[in-house]
Amino acid sequence: MKRSTHIMLILLGAVALTVLVVAANIARSHSQTSGLKIKIDYDHQPTLVDSKVVTDSILRLMPDLLQQQVRNVDLKAVSRAASTVPFLEHCDASMSVGGHIVVKASQRHPVARVFAAGREFYIDRHGRAMPQSSLGEINAIVASGNITDRIDTLLYDRLDIAVLAADSATANLGIVDIWKTACYLDANPNYGCLFDQIFLNAAGDVVLTPKLGDHIVVLGKSDNLDNKFARLQLFYIKVMPKSGWDAYSRLNLKFDNQVVCTRRGKQ
Numbered sequence: 001m002k003r004s005t006h007i008m009l010i011l012l013g014a015v016a017l018t019v020l021v022v023a024a025n026i027a028r029s030h031s032q033t034s035g036l037k038i039k040i041d042y043d044h045q046p047t048l049v050d051s052k053v054v055t056d057s058i059l060r061l062m063p064d065l066l067q068q069q070v071r072n073v074d075l076k077a078v079s080r081a082a083s084t085v086p087f088l089e090h091c092d093a094s095m096s097v098g099g100h101i102v103v104k105a106s107q108r109h110p111v112a113r114v115f116a117a118g119r120e121f122y123i124d125r126h127g128r129a130m131p132q133s134s135l136g137e138i139n140a141i142v143a144s145g146n147i148t149d150r151i152d153t154l155l156y157d158r159l160d161i162a163v164l165a166a167d168s169a170t171a172n173l174g175i176v177d178i179w180k181t182a183c184y185l186d187a188n189p190n191y192g193c194l195f196d197q198i199f200l201n202a203a204g205d206v207v208l209t210p211k212l213g214d215h216i217v218v219l220g221k222s223d224n225l226d227n228k229f230a231r232l233q234l235f236y237i238k239v240m241p242k243s244g245w246d247a248y249s250r251l252n253l254k255f256d257n258q259v260v261c262t263r264r265g266k267q
Helices: 002-029 051-061 075-083 161-166 174-187 225-238
Strands: 035-041 088-095 100-107 110-116 119-124 141-145 195-200 206-210 216-220 248-252 260-263
Touching: 035 051, 051 075, 051 100, 075 088, 075 100, 110 174, 119 174, 141 174, 161 174, 174 195, 174 206, 174 225, 216 225
Parallel strands: 035 100, 110 141, 141 195, 216 248
Antiparallel strands: 088 100, 110 119, 195 206, 206 216, 248 260
């Protein structure tokens, strides 16, 4: 008898708890939202966007959001509104137990700072353009030169270099080579730390300016980068200490299994 009574009490307690949870959820769903909470993952980068900018952007697109009942909030619409902030990616909105709309997002990761057509902007690792920020700047490699193809520097949401790279008709554009090179240097900091500029010359070759030494490194196209940088690294280790860092004006990596050098004073 005692055992059955104990089981009955446990069941009644579980039912009561369920009723309380359901009642609390119903009451919560009919309550007004408590506000917006913005959580941004900066991935150890300088701040390009803060919670105020994101909150203002969301409320500009959804001005009555904070007057809505919890049950009426369109969380997908909130996520889309947050995604219009050009410095964010992976935006996701949820509702907290306390009735706060919580937006979680990641700051986009620029790999190059581009100067083109009289404008300045970043390109991120996914190939999307993004504007400068009034809050800070990223110490990304600078890219410049003959960059005129398929760039709309006024509407950042229209430049998608990854799409250009996937299309055989546009895969050879200079901006694609710059993006691929910048991504490679960002993903391989042992090489990336050696250079401070990417330049696209009139022939369409990617040219790097090293931080050390008075020379340039001609990559050509952005293919076989593992091989090209391995050759360059070997040349830096074996040859440069003997010849001197200012002995050559140009190191050309365009040709397979070679480093074609131009001595200073020669063409």
